[in-house]
Amino acid sequence: MTVSKSLQAPSSVVMIRPLHFSVNSETFDNAFQSSKPSSSDDARKASQELSDAVEVLRRHGVEVHLFDGVDRRTPDCVFPNNWFSTHAVGHIAVYPMMAPNRRLERRSDILDMLKTNFRVQDILDYSGLEHDGLYLEGTGAMVLDHVDRIAYAVESERTSQIALERFCTHFNYEPMAFRAVDAHGQAVYHTNVLMCIATDFVMIGSRMIENEARRRDVLNRLGQSGRIVIDLSEDQIRKFAGNAIELQGSEQRILALLETAMNALRADQKAKISDSAVLVPLKIPTIELSGGSVRCTIAGIHLTPRACV
Structure with a gap:
């Protein structure tokens, strides 16, 4: 399968090998996160899982800029993907984070790499909003339709409406916010566990959108994009089926997702995805303990590479 390149599917990404991984005690608002304490071996396992995932993506032709975690805190x-995002025409956004220890993840060396290797016009830094208790955790808080310029966002403590509207004004997106909850009434903490927007399809746990009218609004907007809408059950969402990302490989687009998530998809759902992207399962069981999955580990680069000198 050979397909044309897409604005939605980056061919280059940033990933970070977590040398000091553990379950974060400051983020237990995340219902996907394990309540069990980390073991002494978790950091080694998480580091190896991330390294293995990088190799799989590289074999498919994705350019991975790999960094090592440097701060034990x-x-x-x-x-x-929570602290920065990149955008066509050379823009980078840096985001305000709710947990104090997550604010320490912002790294100038990663921004410097982007400026060196890609055409960057400006960096908009929203991190000062943290002083006002306003948070917007990047492409975890928002799932961006880069083609139709819509920012889908689940309402939560990690997604301030003020910060969302400010981002959308600066980056020319239409905000589309909604509340989503699980069967126990607990709010979904990040939008990217609920939905994934690819070039030709969307995966979404729409039945978790609490307000029926708003659910119809979201589905209508997604349908207007011309994409096939693949509705996911709450059980599939719990297995991170919505936490996937479409990437451009050397010969075809791929959908990177958790192996458990792929196995949770029905045959008809896999067939719809396979019409335009190759399913690429990754194994990161230790990293999952922190309440994030494959999409969370990948920061897509939507910038134009600099010409080689």
Whole structure:
């Protein structure tokens, strides 16, 4: 399968090997996070899982800019998509984070790499909003439709409406916020565990959107994009089926997702995905303990590479 490149699917990404991984004691609002204390061996396992995932993506032709975690105070550094995002025409956003120890994940060396290797016009830093208790945790808090310019966002403590509207104004996105809860009434903490937008399809746990009218609004907007909408059950969401990312490989687009998530998909759902992207399962069981999955570990680079000198 050979397909044309897409604005939605980056061919380059940033990933961080978590040398000091542990379950973050400051983020227990995340219902996907394990309540069990970390073991002494978890850091080694998480580091190896991330390294193995990078090799799988590279074999498919994805350019991975791999960094090592450097600060023992940042147990969630493996999830870089929360503190920065990149955008066409050379823009970078840096985000305000709710947990104090997650604010330490922001790294100038990663921003410097992006400026060196890609065309960057400006960096908009929203991190000062933390002083006002306003948070917007990047492409965890928002799932961005880069083609139709819509920012889908689940309402939560990690997604301030003020910060969302400010981002959308600066980056020319239409905000579409909604509340989503699980069967126990607990709010979904990040949008990217609920939905994934690819070039030709969308995966979403729409039945978890609490307000029926708002659910119809979201599904209508997704349908207007011309994409196939693949509705996921809450059980599939719990297995991180919505926490996937479409990437551009050397010959085809791929959908990177958790192996458990892929196994949770029905045959008809897999067939719809396979019409435009190759399913690429990754194994990160230790990293999952922190309440994030494959999409969370990948920060897509939507910038134009600099010409080689």
